Amino acid sequence: MAHIHSLGFPRIGAQRELKFALEAYWAGELSSVELMEKAKQMRSWMWQQQKDLDLISVGDFSLYDQVLDTSFALGNIPDRAQAGCATRNQEDFLAAYFKTARGRSVVDSACGCTQAAEMTKWFDSNYHYIVPEISAQTEFSANPNHWLESLKEFLEEGYSIERAKPVIIGPVTYLYLSKARDKFSKLDLLPNLLSAYKEILQAIAQQGVEWVQIDEPILSLELDREWRHAINLAYHQINGAGPKILLANYFCALADNLRLACDLPVQGLHIDAVNAEKEIKVVADWLPSHKVLSLGIINGRNIWRNNLDHSLSVIKPIIERREADIWLAPSCSLLHVPVDLDLEAQAVGDETDIRSVLAFAKQKLQELKILSLALSGGEESVERELLQSRKALSEWDAYQRAKKTEVRQRSQALHAGMYQRQSIFSKRRKLQQQALKLPLLPSTTIGSFPQTSDIRRLRRAFKSGQIGEAQYQQQMRSEISKCIKQQEEIGLDVLVHGEAERNDMVEYFGEQLDGFAFSRFAWVQSYGSRCVKPPIIYGDVERAKPMTVSWARFAQSCSDKPVKGMLTGPVTILNWSFVRDDQPRKTTCEQIALAIRDEVLDLEAAGIKVIQIDEAALREGLPLKRSAWENYLKWAVRNFKLSANGVDDATQIHTHMCYSEFNDIIEHIADMDADVITIENSRSGSELLQAFEDFNYPNDIGPGVYDIHSPNTPSTEAMAKLLREANKNIDVNQLWVNPDCGLKTRKAEEVWPALKNMVAATKILREEFSTQIA
Structure with a gap:
């Protein structure tokens, strides 16, 4: 037995x-x-x-x-978790434990806040x-x-x-x-x-x-x-x-x-x-x-x-x-x-x-x-x-076996020109600067803003049929307008619409793509109390209609500043889904890339000049055997480029990666050729920036200065210090200022003070760096 x-x-x-x-x-x-x-x-x-x-x-x-x-x-x-908190009893243990994990144990903890x-x-x-x-x-x-x-x-x-x-x-x-x-x-x-x-x-x-x-x-x-x-x-x-x-x-x-x-x-x-x-x-x-x-x-x-x-x-x-x-x-x-x-x-x-x-x-x-x-x-x-x-x-x-889809025919018609931008980055950068007129050290966020109980309630009411589409659209647009106004008030340069309409950065897109199935209770732990509900890719992936264009067009109408169109990249959708196992993963990824490419082109046609395609999970898909990395990275990067590279030179493509430890794949990251990449940096003690000591990264980069996975509010000086550290390895003209990741999981009372400090740090550094440049 x-x-x-x-x-x-x-x-x-x-x-x-x-x-x-x-x-x-x-x-x-x-x-x-x-x-x-x-x-x-x-x-x-x-x-x-x-x-x-x-x-x-x-x-x-x-x-x-x-x-x-x-x-x-x-x-x-x-040591920082033990400051005043020995593990002699249950309260002390929990204080030290959660301060290590998230920088804070409980609200108004007598032990104060530390870096997670x-x-x-x-x-x-x-x-x-x-x-x-x-x-x-x-x-x-x-x-x-x-x-x-x-x-x-x-x-x-x-x-x-x-x-x-x-x-x-x-x-x-x-x-x-x-x-x-x-x-x-x-x-x-x-x-x-x-x-x-x-x-x-x-x-x-x-x-x-x-x-x-x-x-x-x-x-x-x-x-x-x-x-x-x-x-x-x-x-x-x-x-x-x-x-x-x-x-x-x-x-x-x-x-x-x-x-x-x-x-x-x-x-x-x-x-x-x-x-x-x-x-x-x-x-x-x-x-x-x-x-x-x-x-x-x-x-x-x-x-x-x-x-x-x-x-x-x-x-x-x-x-x-x-x-x-x-x-x-x-x-x-x-x-x-x-x-x-x-x-x-x-x-x-x-x-x-x-x-x-x-x-x-x-x-x-x-x-x-x-x-x-x-x-x-x-x-x-x-x-x-x-x-x-x-x-x-x-x-x-x-x-x-009985399924016949158009996407299989599109895959057979792919050609080399679909994977390349029209011009090299230096030429694109000049055109984008003329169109966007951004200052030194442009500031932005990664995409999502806090999702209140009212926002979640509104989504549930629409999904269950308690309210109609017109009422849902009106109330969501009100949330977007409010988010845009708040970003303008604190002085951010490139804005986002806040993603109030999105339940999850992968599930939201899967719900609008053919070939996906969904669950109600299939939650999986990502870290701590954070859970995700991965969609299920069971068939060929196709886009039936635009997924984000109406929201992006409305958001851009609310401001004279550029507002990013926000998309999740094909590799991340693949790696954060439960994927069909009857065909190679790279084939499924290619199908997703074609769907995202269609969305990118529709956003551009709608007047969106900055489009972010998040690839937070690119490194996550790396095979455990280093000898197999090259093959994976080849098709992963290729599919990102397929999704992104149909746009004109003046359209600025961003991507984002969080907690990726990509120092050892930096050349492949550069090969993605995104105009701007934003990365996690604040929790790692700027160790990610070591990748730029020996590698001359050609495009723009935003090393995160605000750890959003902690409830702590970083000070202006702490963020300014991180920017100064970044400038040791990255030219000031390449630097962007941004948090580590999206802000969806944080509370508004945590986010807005932190972003105000981030903008204040940006202003300080602009003055310092402009003096150096002069």
Whole structure:
């Protein structure tokens, strides 16, 4: 019989219960006791969803981020978060914890505000983690309470300790992802770090736990000799310190790390059998017979139904050739998929209900159970479920093959001229300056403004039919007009309409494009309390009519200053959607690019002179293997250019990237040839600007000076300092001034003071720089 388990479960709740509890706590509407009680309820709920598994994940719950939890468990807390806030009690812990994550614990916190820790993407996912900070002086200390308290609750809920599988981020992955604040070898800290890990594992073992899951996803990367040696050393050091170790790798094949992983002194190995199916037989042969092999046979990153027949055909030969246990699991934590398909009354695309071919987290665990029963009791024991699966997938395949769309013909007619601007940037820049008449250091925002409860209520009323289109248009135009007026009053140079009509930067466009389907409750955690609801790309993508033109035309009529047309780029729409898996991703991206190109040209024809095409997720799609980067970047950049480059030279194209760490792909960013790029900068301590020390970036750039992911209001001087730092590597004539990202998630009382300070900083720097230029 194959044991079934999961590597982790969504923690935000089926109805985003944790999100609302966190935001109530931050607003001072919920006490710390009430917040922790809600957290306890959420842990109980998570275990209940996994009750049919042989092993249940414990410790994968987090109030904000599991990497941040690991930092606190290792005593690696930034000094700025501890100012006046020792972690001696619950209040102190939460203060330090949330100050690290977001710069502030609660409204009017006595501990004041600090700069939040840096945040970036978890490998190639859209989940963000809080980057650990280390220095040569860092000393780790063990605090296993995160797991011990969860284990205590687990037993109180009536589960046996034998079913508990604590989940821990591996020591080498933790160190690899950490950011060194001075120059030293991070691996110098490994011995001290391993000592802390051994203490944690010993404390867990004392509770009677048999298995612990240790995640080392850096095994999916192409590691140099030192890091491979570090992994080998680490597991020779911690093996035997606690429970049996199931070493988990996911997101990609082991490739060159396969032999290393198989030979490590651990009792089990989990591999991503979805993304590395070709490795399964090799691992089964190389992994010693006394070790458990866990196959991640269910896709933990996408929402399509599992082909049960295919999975059984993969698993059966492995069971036959191995003496040791075979475990079955999703490929990775189910944190990356929505919770429960049963909550959806419908998930309808243009023509068909697609629920029959979908599986969310809860359904994926049901698929695991079917596979386990088929292996232990024979396929006849789950004959009905297998027949249902075959029927659904067969009908879906027939539906897809019958589709004939115009976009496929357009793809065949693409030519080289569609990917290039008419002139080089220096010529375009002069024409754009003549048309826009912008000052030195033009100031702008990234696009969205705070979405009030009134705005959300208005959208819901229109969508449900409670108000008609005329009333909706009138009230939304009132919101846009107000947003434009406020920007003019504080002195911004290039304005935006605020995006009041948009629920999400990807979902909004997907709702107006053919080939997309939508859900009501398919929320996925992005970071902290921030959740997204990715659309589902199930068919060929086409634009039936203009999507933003009427809003942009009205917004521009409200001001003599340029107002940006705001679009989401094809690569970001692709990477922030659940994507069909029956054709190459680059083909789907090309279809989206053609749709966005049509919108760009219509905006230009409507008199919009500045058009921003956000590619916030460009880097997110990078393959984990660096050797595969070139191919991805080639088609990703090519599709951005396809979407953008049909305009005249005088039309200014902007793009935006957030939390992208693109220093190592800067040449590809330049190849996008956007007239202006805006980037995250304020949280990273201007480290992103190091890319411009050795690379002469040819176009204009706006390094963000305002961290919008924190509720803090940055001072004028703090933003002026960031601009001065930027000017060390970027010519003043290339610099723009802007926040790090869109302002949708912030409150108006946070945003407007910050933007006023940003404009004030701009004026100060204009005077300083104009003197230098003169």
